[in-house]
Amino acid sequence: MSDIIIKLLSTDAVIALIIGAFVTYIVKWLAKDGEKFKQYEGYAITAIKAAESLIPDDTKNRGAAKLDFALRTFLSKYERATGTAPDAATAAKIESWITEIHTALEEAGAFNKVIEL
Numbered sequence: 001m002s003d004i005i006i007k008l009l010s011t012d013a014v015i016a017l018i019i020g021a022f023v024t025y026i027v028k029w030l031a032k033d034g035e036k037f038k039q040y041e042g043y044a045i046t047a048i049k050a051a052e053s054l055i056p057d058d059t060k061n062r063g064a065a066k067l068d069f070a071l072r073t074f075l076s077k078y079e080r081a082t083g084t085a086p087d088a089a090t091a092a093k094i095e096s097w098i099t100e101i102h103t104a105l106e107e108a109g110a111f112n113k114v115i116e117l
Helices: 002-009 012-031 033-054 062-082 088-107
Strands: none
Touching (some): 062 088
């Protein structure tokens, strides 16, 4: 019986449903609860840009390293600003939020621009 359940859960359709449900949840959270982090968006942008410039492109698993650096930097600043550390569920939501901000910055070309003085 458990073998059938595992095979069923391993199908592409079920995996797509699970991912779709998770994405829907994150989008709803970002639209509703994400607003409480909106005031800290500057911290997130600074952390992301710092990660982009400080983590070399030839670093092994550079995407994960950059996300980890940005998340740790943001959480440090967030904890200092609020006086409390977020729980694991909130930290996961913040990680998704930071990823969304990174994608928006990347699409806007924020990492490609050369500043001329």
